[in-house]
Amino acid sequence: MKKKTVVIGMSGGVDSSVAAKILLEEGYYVIGLFMHNWDDSDENGECSSANDWADVQAVCGKLDIPCYSVNFSKEYMEHVFSYFLDEYKIGRTPNPDVLCNREIKFGPFVSYARRLGAEYIATGHYCGISHASGTVQLLKAADTEKDQTYFLNQVKTEQLMDVKFPLAKLTKDEVRFLANKYKLVTAAKKDSTGICFIGERKFKEFLQTYLPMQKGRIVDLSGKEIGEHDGLMFYTLGQRRGLKIGGVKDEDNNRWYVVDKQVNRNILVVSNGEGKELYSKGLTATNLNFIGDMDFSSTFACTAKCRYRQTEQDCAVSINDGEAIVEFLDPQRAVTPGQYVVFYKEDRCLGGGVIDEIIK
Incomplete structure (x- = not known):
């Protein structure tokens, strides 16, 4: 009987590496597909994408499965990064990773995977899927600390019809254990953190290369000026670090928190202490x-x-x-x-x- 083909998105991390191995053990013909979504190097001149692709090749070689690399940087720039910048321009705090799942990982990625013969699509996300009720249901992962359904909330029902999530019932510790058991080169690799295209660079320095920095006033709840901000895009509600507000005369010696951003006036409003605001x-x-x-x-x-x-x-x-x-x-x-x-x-x-x- 001919094996069914699964194309799995491989990031060069431990999760997708183990997910590929699990699919192999379940009897599928597995193809690894690496997405290159960002054309840039970090502050040390090192391209993390190239390193990740090398890890994907090593894992696929170990598992004896074919692997391919595809460049979606144009699509990412048009459908994800442009939105990211537009949201910051109007003083909001976007989450591009959510949009990336709908617009890239379950969009052009799937189209490319179909050309490779995919009958199913798979990823290393920590979540589950069910067709038991006659419709697709997105389910939380067994590992509640790692559950990633939050990041998939914008994926359309039809995009999930032929998707597999091999890590649904595994904890992160179990995934690490299996990676070591199978001697995969990604077994001890650190989890990626933060926004994918920023990497290890400082967020503030990265953002100001794309958006002009516009300084403005920091005021307290009474409207009294107590400092200067570097640009509203660098701050988010509830933030207390990086405000550079020292001791303020006639104010309690509490921490300051961002409680509002008045974009039309370029004013950052803060509160002395974590109050109802x-x-x-x-x-x-x-x-x-x-x-x-x-x-x-x-x-x-x-x-x-x-x-x-x-x-x-x-x-x-x-x-x-x-x-x-x-x-x-x-x-x-x-x-x-x-x-x-x-x-x-x-x-x-x-x-x-x-x-x-x-x-x-």
């Missing part, structure tokens, strides 16, 4: 995407989180004309426009949307 009772979200069958037309109760590492929070969601109004049971800290709110029902990820406005 950082908390909101709800939010509105647009660019909604829901995964699988469910009636999302009116109001439903679920849990949600507004950033990747956050614990899920109870909420009620009302949908009206493509906008979601999310009301939390408990006030939430530092809800940030431009980030994503992601909805859950028990172990199922329902989808999500872009946070548009905060409800104080």
Whole structure:
């Protein structure tokens, strides 16, 4: 019987390496496909993408499977990075990794994989998938600390139809164990952190090469000027590091927190101490995407989180004309426009949307 073909996205990391091995053991004909999404080197002149591709080749050689490299840097620039810059221009804090999954990893990547004969697509994401109910359901991973459904909330239902996630039931420790067992060169490789195209460079220095730095006033809640910011794009709600605010006369000696960005006036508003100004009772979200069958037309109760590492929070969601109004049971800290709110029902990820406005 002819083996079914799976093309797996390989990043040069331990997760996709082990995922490829698992697919082999499950009896598939496996092809590794590496995506090159960014044309640049780090501050030391070293191209991390070239190093990752070398690791992919080494792993595929060890597993005796073919591998290919494809350059999607043009598509990434047009569909992900341009959005990233546009959001920062208007004072928001985007999450390009979410958009990359929909626009690249489950977009042109899949088209290229089909040309290689793929019947299924696979990745090393920590999440699961189910077709048991007659529709696709995106499920949380067994390793709750590593679950990556948050980053897949914008992937369309149809994009998930023929997808496999081999790491769904594994913990990170188990993945490391298997990588060592199979003597893969990526076994001890560190996990990548931060935004992929920035790498090890300092975020501030990277961003100001693309967007002009516009200094402005830092004011407290009363409107009193207490400092100068380097550009609103460098700050996010709830931030307390890097504000460069020393002792301020007639103010308590507490930490300062960013509580607002007034883009039209180029003013950064801060609070002395973590007060109620950082908390909101709800939010509105647009660019909604829901995964699988469910009636999302009116109001439903679920849990949600507004950033990747956050614990899920109870909420009620009302949908009206493509906008979601999310009301939390408990006030939430530092809800940030431009980030994503992601909805859950028990172990199922329902989808999500872009946070548009905060409800104080």
